[in-house]
Amino acid sequence: MDKLIITAALTGAEVTKKQQPNLPVTPDEIAEAAYECYKAGASIVHVHARDKDGNPTQSYEVYKEIKEKIEAKCNIIVQPSTGGAVWHTAEERLEPVELRPEMATLSCGTCNFGPDVFMNSEEYIEKFASRMKELGVKPEIEVFERGMIQNAIRLVKKGLIDMPLHFDFVLGVPGACPGTPEDLMYMVRSIPEGCTWTVAGIGRAELPLAVMAIILGGHVRVGFEDNIYYSKGVLAESNAQLVERIVRIAKELGREVATPDEARKILNIKK
Numbered sequence: 528m529d530k531l532i533i534t535a536a537l538t539g540a541e542v543t544k545k546q547q548p549n550l551p552v553t554p555d556e557i558a559e560a561a562y563e564c565y566k567a568g569a570s571i572v573h574v575h576a577r578d579k580d581g582n583p584t585q586s587y588e589v590y591k592e593i594k595e596k597i598e599a600k601c602n603i604i605v606q607p608s609t610g611g612a613v614w615h616t617a618e619e620r621l622e623p624v625e626l627r628p629e630m631a632t633l634s635c636g637t638c639n640f641g642p643d644v645f646m647n648s649e650e651y652i653e654k655f656a657s658r659m660k661e662l663g664v665k666p667e668i669e670v671f672e673r674g675m676i677q678n679a680i681r682l683v684k685k686g687l688i689d690m691p692l693h694f695d696f697v698l699g700v701p702g703a704c705p706g707t708p709e710d711l712m713y714m715v716r717s718i719p720e721g722c723t724w725t726v727a728g729i730g731r732a733e734l735p736l737a738v739m740a741i742i743l744g745g746h747v748r749v750g751f752e753d754n755i756y757y758s759k760g761v762l763a764e765s766n767a768q769l770v771e772r773i774v775r776i777a778k779e780l781g782r783e784v785a786t787p788d789e790a791r792k793i794l795n796i797k798k
């Protein structure tokens with residue numbers, strides 16, 4: 528079994544400081560949180576940028592500042608979001624890809640997202656995929672519903688992305704696929720052989736699905752983007768605290784944790 532890749536999803540586009548006072552929002556806060564997660568055992572950091580007022584932005588300049596600040600502290604893999612917030616245009620969402628990060632997310636279909644719609648038409652998906660390919664950016668295939676796996680396989684057939692794919696099952700978003708163990712098993716059994724996967728359980732689904740992934744040979748994403756609590760009604764102190772718990776559980780279960788360079792090897796990322 529491969530070593531465990533832990534991704535820390537630090538900020539997201541939806542969570543506010545009001546909901547989680549320790550949410551990292553400024554480039555300095557995000558870089559410091561990334562470094563803490565790296566020290567705790569994370570090998571990838573999933574980044575959403577915020578503007579000076581704390582609102583989600585897909586600005587090239589802000590992502591550049593964040594990426595440079597993180598890379599000055601450690602060699603964690605920086606994975607910007609191309610999902611942004613539901614109201615960002617496709618052009619805005621693509622901006623951080625121009626920084627040629629090692630990885631970026633690629634959502635492979637449209638779904639409800641709470642009261643909103645997270646729009647990913649075939650045109651968007653293909654445009655994002657081909658730009659990532661041109662710039663040598665490894666896509667992480669974001670899967671919110673089962674059909675999105677099929678959309679990714681279609682992209683492979685069109686030559687827009689390459690096997691083996693790396694999937695992220697985002698389970699438990701209100702309006703999309705729930706985060707039960709059965710849902711995760713269905714997703715895992717639905718991907719082509721040789722692909723890797725991680726799971727981002729939303730809210731209370733985060734911990735149980737993470738434990739399943741550790742056992743099944745998948746990988747784990749935790750962090751305030753997905754879940755702001757440590758336990759029922761108790762806010763987590765930091766993103767790193769959520770990473771530390773996964774490292775402890777993995778150790779108890781005999782699964783070693785990957786360094787960033789080991790994660791690069793597992794995911795076929797050439798630095």
Ligand code: KMH
Pocket residue numbers: 539540541608609610611612613632633634640645669
């Ligand atoms: N904020 C969501 C609408 C991603 O980062 O690629 C989309 C999202 C996915 O978070």
Ligand code: ZN
Pocket residue numbers: 536539540573575608610752
């Ligand atoms: Zn995200």
